[in-house]
Amino acid sequence: MDTPPQPYRPETTILDLGDAFYDPVVAAHFPETHLRFRNDSAAAEVGLESLGGAEWIEHFGRFVPLPGSLEKPLALRYHGHQFRNYNPEIGDGRGFLFAQLRDRDDRLMDLATKGSGTTPWSRFGDGRLTLKGGMREVLATEMLEALGVPTSRSFSLIETGEELERNDEPSPTRSAVLVRLSHSHVRIGTFQRLAYLRDAENMTRLVGYVLRNLYDEEPGDNAPARLLDLVVGRTATLAASYMAAGFVHGVLNTDNINVTGESFDYGPWRWAPTWDPAFTAAYFDHAGLYAFGRQPEAIHWNVMQLAVALRAVSEAQPLIDILETFPERYQRAVSDAILWRLGVVPREPTRDRALVQTIEQALTRSETGIDRFFFDAFGGTAPEGAASDDLRAALVGYAPRKPRAHAYWSGVPCSMLIDEVEAIWSAIAERDDWGPFHAKIDAIRQMGEALAG
Incomplete structure (x- = not known):
């Protein structure tokens, strides 16, 4: 229908x-x-x-x-x-x-x-x-x-x-x-501005606006703590999804994190070619503050700044208690995200986390491309080039969440590494040729159909 x-x-x-x-x-x-x-x-x-x-x-x-x-x-x-x-x-x-x-x-x-x-x-x-x-x-x-x-x-x-x-x-x-x-x-920085101005009245108004209009909840007792709890959950999921995608945002400032946990405002982004925690996107990020492997830490730090701002209208302890749940929520979310990209049905949390750790170790040791690995492994098969006995053993008993029936799986993995991005731009800049740009979008959407569900 x-x-x-x-x-x-x-x-x-x-x-x-x-x-x-x-x-x-x-x-x-x-x-x-x-x-x-x-x-x-x-x-x-x-x-x-x-x-x-x-x-x-x-x-x-x-x-x-x-x-x-x-x-x-x-x-x-x-x-x-x-x-x-x-x-x-x-x-x-x-x-x-x-x-x-x-x-x-x-x-x-x-x-x-x-x-x-x-x-x-x-x-x-x-x-x-x-x-x-x-x-x-x-x-x-x-x-x-x-x-x-x-x-x-x-x-x-x-x-x-x-x-x-x-x-x-x-x-x-x-x-x-x-x-x-x-x-x-609405960004974390929107709340920071009101805290900076000591504007508790508008802070309360903003908390209510976000709960009602973005989370479909009426503000109740200690609405600021409830809001923080929701944002912690959403941002932990965001951080996990970056890692599973192999994506580096590049500029995870508090004005670039919104309170629905939705990624936005893309500047010097990159996809990491391999599982390299030190890989950075921004040429000006000399200290690697927002490197691939530090993104969960960066997002957690940003949510701490939201908690600091909400102190204008809330007691501290409920906010502290909620902040301390971020690491555990992130661990659950990253297991779910990586197993989703791997194309298998999760089993139980301890075993899922062990599998994720084994995947990360295999990727790090072999230096296999992230996109290549997940393409070959989709459905739960250990790829030959990145496999180890530990990885094969960890995958035993995991069922595919969908078959490799889509035409995408008969081709090559779709990736978005910097050389291809530059080639797409060169075609536009030199010849006003938008063909490679639109072809890439078609290829990405084919991949999305193959992964969906």
Whole structure:
């Protein structure tokens, strides 16, 4: 039976918080608008798949308001720890919240931008996004979604016809504006800002907003502790999913962690070629603070900062007790995530953890590519190149969670290593050839179908 179309259901829920949380802004006017990517799958989930080409450009390139949603874009206010240094002078500097609406699961969703112009929080930036940066975010979100990572989704990418000067790529370079679909842009840094301002009233208001609108719960006794408990669970799952995917976000600052545990805001990301805990994504991360193997620690540290902020409206001990559950929740979540990617049905926690440890050891010793290993091992077979007697023994008794029937399994593993990303960009930059980009998205979605369920 076909799924009935999702009706368009606009919202303006963010306005319930009041103007202490955002600044109305005006979108930049771009000289050109060339549609480069349109996510019809995501659009169908929020009732926007029927938009024609011209309408799409009007809304997501010119930012004409969507009917019934926000009348003006809003640049959200927040603070954040950036590489563990507190910065009270940040906020939405090159993006804004454009619209809110409901998805097929009745979740409140945000359509927000990157590269849409300057705001009061731009500081010395131009408020723009390079086309390469937009292309990379589309590839990252498509790959993460296919690998089971909770992530924002790239909704639209439009090239805007400006030449940008950047220090980290050949300039002038092409410009773009990205729209992402996400289950909220409320960040840990949103709470930190209110703690910094000693604004307990708005802190209480924000706690209630998040519980009601993002977790579908009415605030009860010690609502801040309940919120922290929910965020700890979601972020432990996020950290685990990064590890199972072999993904390195690169900039896990508190303003880049939202309170629904959904990954977003992709800059210098990389996929680790092998299971190397020291592998980093950002060239400026000299100390390896956000290295592949340190991401669970980094996310745990960020959630601690949320607890510190919530001390403005809560006693300390309930928050401490909840924070101490993060390691155990992470261990459960990483077992589930790795066994999901391995394609086997979990058995019991102690044995599952032993299997995960054996997989990590086998990957580390053999230096087999992460994507190659999970492709060959899907369904519970120990690959010859990375196998050991311990791994074979650990896999005994694990049943496949689905057969290797999809055509994907007869080909080669889909990966997203930096050389391929650069080759896809070179085709665009040198020949305006978008064929490799779209072919890669098709291949990623094939992998997602093979892994799904």
